[in-house]
Amino acid sequence: MITYWQQDEGKFIKIKEQDLDSSKRTWIDARVVTRDDVETLQSEYNIDPEHILDILDPDEQSRLEDGDDYLLTILRLPIYEPSSDPQYSTCPLGIILKNNFIITICWTDCEVLRDFTTGRMKGITLQDFPAFIMRILSRADLSYLRYLKEINRRSTAIQNEMQLSIDNNEILQLLSLEKSLVYFTTSLKANQLLLEKYRKTKLIKLDLDDIDWLDDVEVDNRQAIEMADTYRSVLIGVMDAFDSVINNNLNMYMKRLSILNILMMVPTFITSYFGMNVDLPFVKYGRWAGWIISGICLCSIVVTQFILVIYERRYPRTQQKQSQKIVNIKRKERKNAKRMKSIEAALSD
DSSP: OEEEEEEETTEEEEEOGGGOOTTSOEEEEEESOOHHHHHHHHHHHOOOHHHHHHHTOTTOOOEEEEOSSSEEEEEEEEEEOTTSSSSEEEEEEEEEEETTEEEEEESSOOHHHHHHHTTOSOSOOSSOHHHHHHHHHHHHHHHHHHHHHHHHHHHHHHHHHHHHOOOHHHHHHHHHHHHHHHHHHHHHHHHHHHHHHHHHOSSSOOOHHHHHHHHHHHHHHHHHHHHHHHHHHHHHHHHHHHHHHHHHHHHHHHHHHHHHHHHHHHHHHHHHHSSTTSOOTTGGGTTHHHHHHHHHHHHHHHHHHHHHHHHHHHOOHHHHHHHHHHHHHHHHHHHHHHHHHHHHHHHHO
């Protein structure tokens, strides 16, 4: 869907295409683009079809490119879709500067653009297109930071639940959050390269105010990259810790089953020895013979259990190694948690 926006006394006003004032600068907002929208952009604004396909590609990376008679910018924006997996992801946004038009193209809807159209952003003007792009990048970084904090809170809540009981659903949720952090890190680094190109390129002219905005955006973008890397490292450490806990619990259960198998093997050997080819002992005792054999089997179980306990106390190396491994994992987790708290404190300041 394509919507047209112009400003009147600093406020964005939605206008129909036939009512546009050609003397004013216009923002053409194309979101959730359809085939008809693509044909409109190609026919009325002479946009290269290859560029439109690049913008509509969900995996397209950030870049700055000079078209025939327009300037193309592609950047990555964060999106939140509760029904998808992962819920937090990124999407490309194409920004085209052509004459008195600034055209934004996105294959889905996102909160950053909604903030502009609903009036949440103050001091936005269409008279300075570079400043408009800088404000989009700045709002994108703030959305990245907010989504990263939400991911961290969700991860902490899932970890608290997993300390009580570990379910497959909780593990899948952590994997989904880790995937989101990977997408965020990749997109933020691509945007950082775009910001560096904005500073060096001659395709677009930036005044002093635009350069100041660019500096602020770079600082926020670096903070978002550090937070994404930190949260991802913490999440990977948590996943490794829970994986070790699961493996340790599995080893304990297998150990108990092995001990039970050994204990039952001894009386099985005794009773199977007196089979068809060997005379049954204690026949002369009559009905007491079964009780005597059962007592012998029970004594063999007790003796075997006693031998296993002595062996475990004398050679506890395996258990010590597992305990040391768990201690190292918890120590690494505490270290990552302290680093995360220091970064959050720096951001709050």
